[in-house]
Amino acid sequence: MRDYTIFTLSNGLRVVHRRVATSAIVHCGLVLDIGSRDETFLNQGIAHFWEHMAFKGTRKRKTLDIISSLDSVGGELNAYTDKEKIAFYASVRKEYFERAVDLLSDITFYSIFPEKELEKERGVILEEMAMYLDSPDDSLQDEFESVLYKNHPMGMNILGREETINGFRKKDFVTFFKQHINTRRIAFSVVGDVSLDEVERLARKYLEGFKTNQLNGKRKKFSSYKPAYEVLHRTVKQAKCAIGGEAYPIHHADRVPLYLLVNILGGPGMNSRLNLSLRERYGLVYSVDAHYIPYSDTGMFAVFFGTEPRQLEKCINLVKKELNKFCDKPLSKSQLAAAKEQIKGQLAMSEENNLSLMLMMGRSVLLYNRVPQLDEIFNTIDDTDALRLQRVAQDIFDERNLSFLTMVPENGNGKVKSQGSK
Numbered sequence: 001m002r003d004y005t006i007f008t009l010s011n012g013l014r015v016v017h018r019r020v021a022t023s024a025i026v027h028c029g030l031v032l033d034i035g036s037r038d039e040t041f042l043n044q045g046i047a048h049f050w051e052h053m054a055f056k057g058t059r060k061r062k063t064l065d066i067i068s069s070l071d072s073v074g075g076e077l078n079a080y081t082d083k084e085k086i087a088f089y090a091s092v093r094k095e096y097f098e099r100a101v102d103l104l105s106d107i108t109f110y111s112i113f114p115e116k117e118l119e120k121e122r123g124v125i126l127e128e129m130a131m132y133l134d135s136p137d138d139s140l141q142d143e144f145e146s147v148l149y150k151n152h153p154m155g156m157n158i159l160g161r162e163e164t165i166n167g168f169r170k171k172d173f174v175t176f177f178k179q180h181i182n183t184r185r186i187a188f189s190v191v192g193d194v195s196l197d198e199v200e201r202l203a204r205k206y207l208e209g210f211k212t213n214q215l216n217g218k219r220k221k222f223s224s225y226k227p228a229y230e231v232l233h234r235t236v237k238q239a240k241c242a243i244g245g246e247a248y249p250i251h252h253a254d255r256v257p258l259y260l261l262v263n264i265l266g267g268p269g270m271n272s273r274l275n276l277s278l279r280e281r282y283g284l285v286y287s288v289d290a291h292y293i294p295y296s297d298t299g300m301f302a303v304f305f306g307t308e309p310r311q312l313e314k315c316i317n318l319v320k321k322e323l324n325k326f327c328d329k330p331l332s333k334s335q336l337a338a339a340k341e342q343i344k345g346q347l348a349m350s351e352e353n354n355l356s357l358m359l360m361m362g363r364s365v366l367l368y369n370r371v372p373q374l375d376e377i378f379n380t381i382d383d384t385d386a387l388r389l390q391r392v393a394q395d396i397f398d399e400r401n402l403s404f405l406t407m408v409p410e411n412g413n414g415k416v417k418s419q420g421s422k
Contacts, residue, residue: 006370007015009213013210014188014366015200026096026100026190026194027192028104029358030088031186032087032108033182035083036048036083036155036158037083037084039156043172044191045157045159046168048160051081052108056117058111070092072315073099076092077089078090091258097192100338104206105207118170122168124161126162142157145300147326149298170282188337224296227400228404232405233410234410239307239409241306243319245301245403246401247300255387258301260343262301264331274290274322275288282321287308288303290350303319312406329390336386
């Protein structure tokens with residue numbers, strides 16, 4: 001049974017609402033179908049910088065007014081930028097729901113990018129970049145994406161480059177905003193104990209007044225993946241490694257089976273294949289994870305781990321061994337049944353987090369114009385047989401299609417014999 005409602009405002013902005021009567025907190029947010037892949041090499045980092053500048057002043061609010069508006073009543077205001085989305089969101093007690101909607105609409109649509117604040121925030125972002133570079137665990141995924149999506153906006157770092165950050169002026173933000181803001185590519189999502197009538201009233205009051213041209217700009221599609229092998233020398237003690245390749249886009253028929261497969265391989269459970277092998281059996285890593293991240297026209301599969309430099313080659317061979325198992329032999333009936341129950345439990349628990357649920361609903365409306373229900377996802381999982389998973393593994397885990405990125409200590413050579421031909 002559908003437990004959410006979607007309606008569209010006159011300016012094309014879509015609103016999705018789910019009432020949760022047992023919660024005293026309302027989570028709400030504006031999710032924009034704009035991200036770092038909409039940048040060019042010359043303005044790399046501007047989407048994330050815009051996210052920061054939205055908190056720095058609007059036509060009717062100064063910085064202090066923005067940051068204290070919800071904090072003063074125990075609420076929270078936040079934002080994020082990724083490859084394809086920007087989100088501004090808030091969590092408040094339900095009596096302050098209108099205040100949150102007012103504030104979110106103001107910072108999203110009416111930021112004025114004040115020059116004085118721009119100079120301050122420039123320094124903040126440069127410090128964020130420095131902190132990021134000091135954390136190899138954080139930077140490994142971005143470095144790997146630059147290997148996978150070489151010479152394409154998908155491979156550019158979301159934070160930007162120091163030279164682009166230093167070069168941005170107010171006019172650059174105004175131009176980027178005008179070129180990319182489109183109310184038909186924005187969703188407002190609400191989860192909490194507020195009625196549909198109240199959501200509709202406030203959406204029309206605060207969100208319907210913003211008019212935009214219905215832009216038809218198309219993103220540059222990615223279609224040029226080639227396996228690669230790269231070594232980075234960093235001031236690290238551990239060797240870090242990423243192994244993976246291009247995967248299915250968000251609308252692919254095998255997206256859910258691949259998600260199931262990757263969860264068995266290296267999901268959050270301590271019983272994942274990689275954790276049992278690299279950590280529990282051999283004691284070579286503290287953590288090892290596998291991820292599948294789908295995008296609108298591509299996707300990424302990747303395994304990440306860190307280990308002693310002398311153990312790097314052994315770990316890589318163990319990862320390859322686990323990948324090959326999925327390709328060579330179908331899961332047994334009992335293995336498949338256990339894997340299905342595990343992932344269904346994880347998905348059910350994820351819906352208990354209303355903030356995550358709210359953001360998921362907003363993204364789903366932009367992607368599908370609907371919110372997939374758990375029963376629907378469970379049915380796809382249940383309908384997936386072992387042979388289908390094996391075919392997916394042979395497609396995605398084929399070693400000939402994998403890329404390898406190693407991050408090694410500056411005094412290490414980073415050479416791995418088994419990948420020398422990559």
